[in-house]
Amino acid sequence: MSETLFTKIIEREIPADIVYEDEQCLAFRDINPKAPMHILVIPKKVIPKLVDAVPEDDALLGHLMIVAAQVASDQGYSDAFRLVVNNGAAVGQSVFHLHLHILGGRDFMWPPG
Numbered sequence: 103m104s105e106t107l108f109t110k111i112i113e114r115e116i117p118a119d120i121v122y123e124d125e126q127c128l129a130f131r132d133i134n135p136k137a138p139m140h141i142l143v144i145p146k147k148v149i150p151k152l153v154d155a156v157p158e159d160d161a162l163l164g165h166l167m168i169v170a171a172q173v174a175s176d177q178g179y180s181d182a183f184r185l186v187v188n189n190g191a192a193v194g195q196s197v198f199h200l201h202l203h204i205l206g207g208r209d210f211m212w213p214p215g
């Protein structure tokens with residue numbers, strides 16, 4: 103597994119406020135929250151960007167979505183959360199280890215900015 107900032111969180115080499123973990127993924131609070139709830143769901147497998155996912159990742163990507171919904175529900179936001187995936191530096195991706203942002207607890211614009 104190539105090393106990323108997030109693999110260091112998986113390996114507990116750097117601390118994080120972890121809210122969920124299983125064999126395939128980890129969820130932890132964003133260090134720079136953009137909403138009252140801002141949690142990241144990451145696969146333990148390093149996929150740098152969504153566009154790097156391959157067909158064999160189908161089940162893993164589905165699992166991330168299921169976990170994101172469960173985490174949002176567990177946090178009390180089952181009816182009002184947003185998922186965001188930034189793919190590429192040009193749209194704001196800064197950590198090149200696929201992650202789903204789960205955001206909730208404030209108003210959100212549509213279309214997103």
Ligand code: DGP
Pocket residue numbers: 107116118119130131132133134142187188194195196197198
């Ligand atoms: P993105 O810009 O989509 O690549 O999102 C990366 C997110 O990762 C950003 O919202 C801040 C968060 N982040 C960066 N470094 C750390 C860290 O060391 N710990 C935690 N918990 N979050 C981090």
